Structures are given as structure tokens and as C-alpha cells.
Amino acid sequence: MAEGSGIVVDQGKWEWSEMWKKEDWWAIWIGFFLLIAAMFVYFPHSGEMKEIINKAEAKYGQAADRTSAIKTIAWHKLSDAKKKAEARKISVGKWLKSFTGKTHGWKDNPMDAFFMSKEKADAKADKAKAKYVKKKASEDLAFATALAAEKIAEAAGFKDVAFNSSASTAIDKWRDAKLAASAAKKKTSVKPYNQIGKLIGLGVFFCILFGIPLSIMGVPFKKFALGFVFVYAVTVLAWFFSNQATMKHYGIGYAFWAIFIGMLISNTVGTPKWALPAVQTEYYIKTGLVLLGAKILFEKIITIGTAGIFVAWVVTPTVWLVTYWFGQKIISMPSKRLNAVICSDMSVCGVSAAIAAASACRAKKEELTLAVGLSLVFTAIMMIVMPIVIKGTFPVDKQMILGGAWMGGTIDASGAVAAAGAFLGEKALYVAATIKMIQNVLIGVIAFFVALYFTTKVETEETGTKVGLMEIWFRFPKFVLGFMAASIVFSMIYTGFNSELDGLGRAMIDKGTISGGSDLFRGWFFSMSFVSIGLATNFRELKEHFKGGKPLILYVFGQSLNLVLTLLMAYIMFYVVFPELTATI
């Protein structure tokens, strides 16, 4: 206590024992344990991936390179063949995916989420086959048309603009038909499953993974294990609901269900006391965030070129700062933390950015819940409204790229961006999803910025003392360092693989260590943290934070600004400054 002030001053002192006594550090250890384990599984298979990529190059490379005037059929075939190199397709990868799988999709029969007999799987496959045959026929027809159009363009040496244009249109149509046929083909391979045993096994694994470190931190393992049964069961229930067909259509995902079911329990029959030792929001969330860091790969920001970087990396921080200022100065948000979390989820990328920012500034669980809730509601609305607006008002030649960039830069959640983009067309889907992806990379920058700001400015203001470097280090949320370290290390490995052979980074990191390793766990950890938030949230407290509708006003203001600035920047960059580069997309 500072003398005479009556203010509690948290004067920290660094102790090495923190590294095994604090959850921030354990989040880093568990996260890196899983990442390193995934590297051990996949990295020895880089030779096989190289072979697939080299074979694709040998087969289609020359034909793909014969012109740069249009994207020929051979160019697309080369791209498709290279995409087949995925380290996660090795047998261990397939087993890992199956073992860590969530509940399956279902429509009317809830049992389909856990179990499917061979007879039912066969019947489903047969039904899907009929659809596939139709789609395949359309694809074949579109391919024949594309081939004919390409031959005409090639006969003119790819120099006739009209021939090139009609060939490109025909090839684009073939690609759309191929996408639909590929998705239909996937559905023909329905296999029987029984997820119950795997879900139990996975629960036991998670219980050990989190329980042992917690026992070192002072929570008895037996008590944690008992509570974990409850938390895990609710988590499975959240996945069960989020995988129901209608809920999927509306984009109502696991975050909503986890918080909703948790809150429903805690505000009606109450969270059982014996479950509380496993209600460890921060612990699960931080571990998930360290895993998330591994997929924040810096090389990806180059993907959409200079125009895209301005849309995603210039508009986003501008919107973040102006909205934060608006929250503090104009509507006087009572909580700086809630202000920062809403700014992050609205301007960066929804739920994942909200989680990172909330942990970085040590926001209350109710504040995170509120921010996530706002983001989910507006995502569902924007997913429907934006494509309608674009189709109805944008010039046809700008719907795909300008529309895609606009949606990618403004709709919060990646899945909703993909759905809305796909509604406009393949190109819009790709542009929208890529803009969202490079915006996702900003999570690391924003989380670090928020952590630094709250540690050095806000907390100093709250405690009334100036802090030195050691104090900053003591207060700084350490998991952010784990998050950033994972991002830097994996960015370097990714770039290393790509410089060895173009496309190898994707095969080994994107489609190996990450989607075949860390991603399999991250979703589970985030959903367990959301369940914990719900189980510990009092509805009345949540209402308090919503007082005067300020969070809603803040979100609406920020999102409106985001919509205007993103559209403006996308137009200027894609059509005024870099029109020629845009034409190559």
C-alpha cells in the first residue's frame, strides 16, 4: 500500500519461479509443446511434399508458362496439382484429425453428431453421388468450352484482346463449375463414424495436459479433473449445437454456443461448485492464443500485393484509433478495456482479435462476452446485407475485386467473409478471404500494442505510480511474448521452406504443422475458455456493462467508419493507384 494514498500499488518483483507458477508461462509451455510435437510429426515428410510439387511443375509448368496474357487451363491445373502437397495427409495426420475431431454436422437427427452406421453412410454417399454426377457433367461441359476458347486465343498467339477475354471468361466459368463439382465429390466419400470414444479419449488428454501444470500451480489434480468433466461436457455440447445445419447457415458458431450455454447454466440452475476448479478462462484462452501465434505468418501479407496492404494495414489501425478516441472522448465509455476490446474485434477480425486484445489488456470476462456478442450479431447481418448492396449498386466490373476487398476488410469473421464472397463469385471469395487473412496477421501487432499501452499507461494511471522497465516487464502479460515468439519462429520456418521450394511452406506449415497440429487443439481451447466465461458470468453484471447502450453506439460508429474508409481505400488502391496490378487478379 502506498503511504497515505490508500491505493493498492502492485509493486512487482521478478522471480524465476514464476515460470512454473503462473498460467501465462504454462500457456507458453503447453502451446510450444504442442507445436514442437506437430513439427516432429510433419517435418520428416518434407521430401514427399517436394516430390509432389516438383512432379506438378514437371507435368504442367511448361504449358502454364506459355503466356502471361491470360491464366490458361494448364496454369490452373498446375496450381491444383501443387495444392495437393499437404503434409497433414500422412497417416498420422489423418489419425490426429480424427482423434481431435469435434462433433459431426447434423440436421434433424442429433445422433448424427456422434455416430453414423455404415448403412446410413452408404445411403448418404449414394445420394451425394447422384448430385456429383450432375455437377461433374456441368464441369466437363464448361471445360470443353474453356478448352475451345483457349485454343482460339492461342491460335492468335494470345495477342487478340477479344479472344483472350472470352477465353478468360470461359476458363472462369469452368473454375466455378470445378469448385462446385469438387465440393460435391467430397460429399460422396461419407464414411461411418463413432466419435464418442474419441471424444472421451480427447477429454482425458486435455485433462492431463491442463491438470498437471495446474497441480504444480496449486490446484489439486483430483478437484480439477472432476470439474473438467463438466466443463468439457458443456464444450462438447457447444460444438454439437454449432454444427447443426441451421446454426451453421447463420454463422452461429462455437463461441456463441459456449458462452450462451455456460450463461444459461450459471444464471438458471447455477454452476456446480465442484466444477469451479476447472473454470479456468485465462488459462485455456492464453494457451489457445500461443497456438494462434504460430499461424500469424508475416510472409502472407505480401499475398494480395500493395493495394491490399493499404486496405488491411492502413485502414485497420486508423479505424481502431479513431473509434477508441470516440469511445473515450465523445461517448465516455466507462471502461477503457471494453473500449479497446470492441475496437479490436470490430476493426481487426472479430472473435479472435477480441480474445487477444481482452487477454492483453486484462479485460473482464463480461467485457469480452459483450464484445464477442456484438461482433457475432453484426457479422450475421453484414454477411447477408453486404453482398446484396454490392450486387445492387456496384458496377459489374468492380463487384468481384472492389466488393471482395470491401467485405474482407469489414466483415468480422473469416467464415462469414468466405460465405459472402462466395455469393458474389470465386474471385470475390479469394480477394475477400485474402484481405481478411492479412488483416488477421495484424492481431499480433494490435495485441502487443494494447498490452504495452495498458501496462505502461492505463495501469500506471490506475495505480498512480510511474513504472520502470522492470515493473513493465513484471506486469506485461507474458503469454503475448509466447504468441509473438510463435509467430516469428513459424514465419521464419515458413519463409525458409518457401525459399527452398515455392509452395513448400504452404505444404509443411499451413497444411501441416498448423492445420494438422495446432489448429486441431486451438478451437477446443478457445471453446473451453468461452464455456468458462459463460459459467462464471452473471447476467446482471453483463447488463451493467451495457448501460446506456454505449458499447452498441461504439460498435456502430466504428463499423460505419470502417465501411466508409475501407471502400474508399480499396477503390483508390485497386483502381486508381494500381489498376494494372489489379487487372492481373
Added chain:
Amino acid sequence: MASTEVINDSRAKAWVKLVFYCFLIWVFGWIVGPYIENNISTYKQIVQIVEERDIDSAAYMYMDSVGSYDGEYYLTDSFKHSKRDDYGMTKAFFAGIISCFLILGFGWRFIMK
């Protein structure tokens, strides 16, 4: 005896509330939701695309969504294929990244005081 009855009564109310909310979920998932899907044409089309292409419209991160990988691949290859010198680590590209940090620095200095 009376206090036990009160506790049992509020407990029963709590369970009734829980069952009622579960009923509401059912109403949304099986009646209201499908009704909206079938009666708003744009929504119907989006649902069709989501189903056909197997898009996880509830995904929160780019890696959970199919389009991101394919999009990244498509765009990177498109730019490389065009062999233009204004793509890649150009001055303009770095200007975009530096702008981001300058904006944050400006905000730190003047907005977040």
C-alpha cells in the same frame, strides 16, 4: 421444513427456466431459422452456396475457412504469373507497412494520451 420448500421451489423454477430456454433454441433452429432461410431469396442462395461448397460460415480465423488458402494460392500465383515488377517487396509495399506503424505511433502520442 418451509425453507426447504422455498429452496425446492426456486430450484424447480430454475430448471423450468432452463428447459424454456432450450425450447427457444429448438424453436429457432427448427422453425424460425429454416423459415427465414426459405423465404428470403438472398439468404436461400447464400445457404445453398455454403452447403454446396462446404463453407464453414461460422469460422473465426482465416485458416478455418477454405477460401483463404485457395485465395492466397490463387492471388500469389496470379501476380507471379503476370511477372510484373510492381508486385512483391516494393517500396510502395513497405510504405504500407510503415504507414501502419506510423499511424499507431501517432495514435500512441496524440490520441491515447
